Amino acid sequence: MILHNFIVLEGIDGAGTSTQLDIIRNKPGTERFLFTAEPTTYETGRFIRRMLSGEIEVSNETAAYLFAADRNEHVNGRLRTTGDRNLITGIREATKSGMTVICDRYLFSSLAYQSINCSPDVPRMLNSLFPLPSLLVYLDINPDDALKRIEGRGEREIYEKKDFLEKTVAQYRLILNEYSGEKGKGMKILVLDATKTKEEINAAIMREIKALEVKS
Numbered sequence: 203m204i205l206h207n208f209i210v211l212e213g214i215d216g217a218g219t220s221t222q223l224d225i226i227r228n229k230p231g232t233e234r235f236l237f238t239a240e241p242t243t244y245e246t247g248r249f250i251r252r253m254l255s256g257e258i259e260v261s262n263e264t265a266a267y268l269f270a271a272d273r274n275e276h277v278n279g280r281l282r283t284t285g286d287r288n289l290i291t292g293i294r295e296a297t298k299s300g301m302t303v304i305c306d307r308y309l310f311s312s313l314a315y316q317s318i319n320c321s322p323d324v325p326r327m328l329n330s331l332f333p334l335p336s337l338l339v340y341l342d343i344n345p346d347d348a349l350k351r352i353e354g355r356g357e358r359e360i361y362e363k364k365d366f367l368e369k370t371v372a373q374y375r376l377i378l379n380e381y382s383g384e385k386g387k388g389m390k391i392l393v394l395d396a397t398k399t400k401e402e403i404n405a406a407i408m409r410e411i412k413a414l415e416v417k418s
Contacts (some may be wrong), residue, residue, distance in 0.1 A: 213341035239306035270328035300411030343396035
């Protein structure tokens with residue numbers, strides 16, 4: 203199922219998805235856009251962020267379940283927002299009301315990250331019922347370049363290691379190939395070189411967003 207007016211930005215840590223979310227937020231003509239990210243800022247997402255920081259240790263399978271639970275509230279929970287057009291939960295309700303939702307990470311992150319240290323069947327099963335976005339933007343970057351960006355941020359999260367990110371990139375490529383076929387029918391996939399300037403990347407993203415708006 204495709205969820206119209208729903209756009210997802212994906213890529214490994216350091217790819218620049220959060221940067222692009224902020225740039226789009228400040229673009230004219232996005233007054234009816236809501237902006238969000240996974241893990242969410244709701245209680246379910248806050249627990250995951252503690253896990254990602256290394257404060258709480260859970261099994262790989264438990265992590266997959268936690269991400270899926272947070273995603274379910276994100277998509278199917280009631281619409282909750284804060285100032286500056288931030289969406290906390292309620293993606294489905296927001297899109298049905300005519301808002302466009304831009305999300306930093308979604309189920310593709312779970313399929314890529316959680317498939318490495320536990321059976322890929324677990325994240326696939328947990329995420330099989332969630333709707334797909336109308337546009338998936340993947341920012342492609344190699345782990346060395348990504349880690350150079352991450353080093354400037356200070357502390358790293360548990361997944362921000364070269365060997366893990368190399369495996370994650372490989373998983374993302376398998377996922378993109380899979381969803382470029384019948385499984386992703388109706389979803390546009392845009393792959394961009396994340397080493398280009400943020401302005402070049404944003405221009406390409408905005409062209410696709412405007413194309414979607416014309417179709418709808």
